[in-house]
Amino acid sequence: MVFHLHQTFNIVFCEYAKGGMIYEAMHIFDQMRQQGLSPNVVNYGALIDALCKLGRVDEAMLRCNQMINEGVTPNIIVFTSLVYGLCTVDKWEKADELFSEMLNQGIYPNATFFNTIMRNLCNEGRVMEAQSLVDLMVRLGVRPDVISYNTLIDGYCLAGRMEEAMKLLDVMVSAGLEPDVVAYNTLLHGYCRAGRIYDAFRLFRQMLSNAVTPGVATYNTILHGLFQYGRFSEAKELYLNMIKSGMQLDIYTCNIMLNGLCKNNFLDDAFEMFQSLCSMDSQLDIITFNIMIDALLKSGRKEDAMGMLTAISAHGLVPDVVTYRLVTENLIKEGLLEEFDNLFLAMEKSGCTPNSGMLNAIIRRLLDRGEIMRAGVYLSKIDEKNFSLEASTTSLLLSVFSREEYRHHAKSLPEKFHFLWVLINEHYFK
């Protein structure tokens, strides 16, 4: 009976943790203890993973210590979640320490563990380090699997090194692994990103001849590539063929189509498609709304954009940092600075934290309007969060502060940005 109760709690708990509903999960934790049940490694694993995915890595580390104090030993799954969290928030030295600690405790890393680190290295453009991790795996006797190679392929694609990415298909085969649909999708995406649609189609044929069945993600990738390079009629034809073939279209297909229509000046068609999706009760996501809000604001249809904004919650969704970025940028552009300040506060109150891209965009918009003091407030936020300035933000700052009437403002910048002051002075006195 007690065992059964423990199981029931675990199922509910994991459900919450997986959905990122931390407070609800913690509540279950408390309830379990009240019933005299101690959380086990699965409960802690689920909680730690959820915290790491939300970027709350410090709390995750505390939970891991708490778990150890309660006599529960972390397993490879817990270490994988923690190392994911640490890499993602750029705490690579800590991740390294964790790896040593893990080995000390006699817990052996598996392919999943290494793949997690490789994913983060590749996302940062550090594909060579990911490559050497594969070599390390081999030395440690951990066989790289299909996911290891696919991750590495993506790393090379992201670095624009398509020839090396392609070579990995053969490397996989000689390692006794079959390149799967994800391997091909990754490479197709790489070619499309590089504007090499012809090579993408060539690879697509190669994929078919190797008896790998394309999936909806394959077609979505090509569809997006065609739109991106203005090949509108081919994109439309592909879309119609996808429907005709009876393929189950997904939210990606819908969003790619909506965005493709908007960016090719078919906003009315996009709006119509959006409405028909709504009437069919399709499960839309926040990206759908962001695409529409962006397009409506850019074409001056502010009323419609605000209608979309309010429709978000009616669809059971929550505005994200991109939504807020789109609307705040528009408010600044229109000089509605008080509304902008209020929206920014409302955003923070809702638990949505601005990211580096949003703060950079805000600063640029404020500088454009000569709102130097207000821009300073957001520069301080960038400073606090240890984000960096994007190149376009830096050059705008330099050109603004180079103007006589604004030069004195540069002196009151946070210390981190004093290099701007130095650059300006070098420019003036050389």
Added chain:
DNA sequence: ATAGGGTTAG
């Protein structure tokens, strides 16, 4: 009942 890969918005 806890961990890893591909496609969409800025």
